[in-house]
Amino acid sequence: MESNYNKKSVLLPHNMKLIGIIISALAFVIGVAIKAKNAESENSDLIALFTYTGMILGLLFVSLSREKVEDERVDRLRAQSMQFAFVFAAISTIIRPMIDLIFGDPVEMEQAHSVVFMMLLVYNIFFLFLKKRG
Amino acid sequence: MKNILKVERARHNMTQQDLADKIGVSRQTINSIESNRYVPSTVLALKISELFGLSVNELFELDEDD
Numbered sequence: 001m002e003s004n005y006n007k008k009s010v011l012l013p014h015n016m017k018l019i020g021i022i023i024s025a026l027a028f029v030i031g032v033a034i035k036a037k038n039a040e041s042e043n044s045d046l047i048a049l050f051t052y053t054g055m056i057l058g059l060l061f062v063s064l065s066r067e068k069v070e071d072e073r074v075d076r077l078r079a080q081s082m083q084f085a086f087v088f089a090a091i092s093t094i095i096r097p098m099i100d101l102i103f104g105d106p107v108e109m110e111q112a113h114s115v116v117f118m119m120l121l122v123y124n125i126f127f128l129f130l131k132k133r134g
Numbered sequence: 135m136k137n138i139l140k141v142e143r144a145r146h147n148m149t150q151q152d153l154a155d156k157i158g159v160s161r162q163t164i165n166s167i168e169s170n171r172y173v174p175s176t177v178l179a180l181k182i183s184e185l186f187g188l189s190v191n192e193l194f195e196l197d198e199d200d
Binding site: 067068069071072073074076131134 | 154158159160162163165166169171172174175177178
């Protein structure tokens, strides 16, 4: 019996997972290397922007790529992971400024890039954890 | 929800991978169902029961907690 899941879901091919990991890792390494070389650069915001963008793009590819066997259980794990990542990002966005306040650090609003990056990272880690747990 | 999937699979001399291939899911999904960590959808439950020539009620049973 053929499953309809592979036909129904709009996902990227499975090999995009590896490509996504490479893009994320490259963006991180390049970003850190540029930052280390030009620590006092005026373009540090621009470097951070490109680094985050590259990592977000890579993680998006990872999260949107198809599993080898895409079935209803994987669908449910995706939903659970998305729910967890969403709640985690919301709580973290509330708590982080409070931690800054407690420790006397300058309070800043969360940037969209860091929130989206955190959501994607937590989503992928939690999805991997649930998949391995069986 | 309890099930006798493992028993039926053994009775039909099938591995988890064989069953997974026949109904178009992953081996991990079969493993999760057998160990009661995952409750399959109606469609999947019907597919499995049809394969073993049983009714869904014979293959799956409600637990006290359900």
